[in-house]
Amino acid sequence: METYKLTRKNMADLLMALSGQISRSPQEVLMEAWGTCDPSQGMPPILVKVLDSPVGNTGFSLNEIVSLGNQIEFTNFPQSTVQNWVKRDVRELIGSPLHGKKYTTAQAAMLFIVEDLKGSLDFESIRGVLTLVFNNIEDRHDDIINPIELYSAYASVFDRIHHHALPTATTTGDTSVNEAIDQFIQEECRSLLPGLHDVTEEDLTVVWNVLIVAAMTVQSAYYQATAKNYVQTALQLRRTQ
Numbered sequence: 001m002e003t004y005k006l007t008r009k010n011m012a013d014l015l016m017a018l019s020g021q022i023s024r025s026p027q028e029v030l031m032e033a034w035g036t037c038d039p040s041q042g043m044p045p046i047l048v049k050v051l052d053s054p055v056g057n058t059g060f061s062l063n064e065i066v067s068l069g070n071q072i073e074f075t076n077f078p079q080s081t082v083q084n085w086v087k088r089d090v091r092e093l094i095g096s097p098l099h100g101k102k103y104t105t106a107q108a109a110m111l112f113i114v115e116d117l118k119g120s121l122d123f124e125s126i127r128g129v130l131t132l133v134f135n136n137i138e139d140r141h142d143d144i145i146n147p148i149e150l151y152s153a154y155a156s157v158f159d160r161i162h163h164h165a166l167p168t169a170t171t172t173g174d175t176s177v178n179e180a181i182d183q184f185i186q187e188e189c190r191s192l193l194p195g196l197h198d199v200t201e202e203d204l205t206v207v208w209n210v211l212i213v214a215a216m217t218v219q220s221a222y223y224q225a226t227a228k229n230y231v232q233t234a235l236q237l238r239r240t241q
Contacts, residue, residue: 004044005073006033007163008155008218011112015148019105020056027051044071059102062086065111074218074225077115089123090114093130095137106140109147113214116154119224120217129213132206144203145196153196154214157188162222185215 006014010033017026030047046067050058060068062082069077086094094111098104103111110130117126133144140146145153161184175183189211193204 004034004042004047004071006071007073007159008112008116008151009159009163011068011072012109012148012152012155014050015105015109016152018050018053018055018058019148021148026053026055047071058105059097059099060105060108061102065103065108068108069112069115072112074221075112075115082111082115085111085114090127090130093127093134093137106147109151110134113147113151116214116218116221119221121213129210133203133210144199145207149196150207150210150214153192154189154211154218156192157185157211157215158218158222160188161185161219181219185219186212189215 010029013022013024013029014026016022017024017029030043030051034043044067046064049064050068063079066077066079066082069075069082085091090110093114094103094107098107113130114126117129121129133150134147135142135144161181189208192211193199193208196204196207199207
């Protein structure tokens with residue numbers, strides 16, 4: 001059994017449940033995730049606290065967002081780093097706390113997106129990519145796509161890659177593994193477009209490309225985490241010789 005970690009899809013569902021965007025409750029989302037984890041580890045305090053939050057009226061301190069983010073698999077969320085993001089690097093994307101003195105679920109999702117993109121992109125590129133789909137930080141209604149919806153969309157693509165059986169190959173025999181993964185991500189991202197709400201035909205291509213970028217960076221984070229595990233294994237083997 002694994003220690004208590006949430007997939008990105010689990011986290012996206014949790015944010016949607018907390019904001020009242022889906023019919024499932026936060027408790028149901030977390031209990032579903034609990035099925036893949038070791039109960040002896042105990043639910044992390046941040047998740048216990050989340051369960052006490054009122055649906056549709058949830059706010060997070062920056063510390064709580066960091067704690068929540070560190071429950072996501074293949075993620076490292078140092079608090080000092082996130083503070084720098086909010087104060088400087090992506091200030092124009094995150095903005096000031098919009099839920100009193102706390103951040104909204106959408107702002108939390110935005111920080112999770114930035115963390116994913118930061119694995120492969122610099123901040124100038126991140127700002128360029130995200131401003132394609134997000135407009136006024138104080139009014140999410142004028143965004144092409146809501147931050148939680150974007151996070152959920154590319155999380156579901158990574159979920160298909162990492163947590164489900166390999167689909168039947170649809171590529172030709174001379175297609176490399178890397179090309180096949182690239183093609184699979186593109187096709188999965190495209191398949192999500194019809195389900196996105198209130199996105200115009202003109203903006204669908206923009207959203208599709210942003211989804212591909214995000215899904216690719218998460219896949220990159222997986223490879224980096226896996227490489228670090230192999231390094232630790234190799235070093236451990238060396239010490240036992």
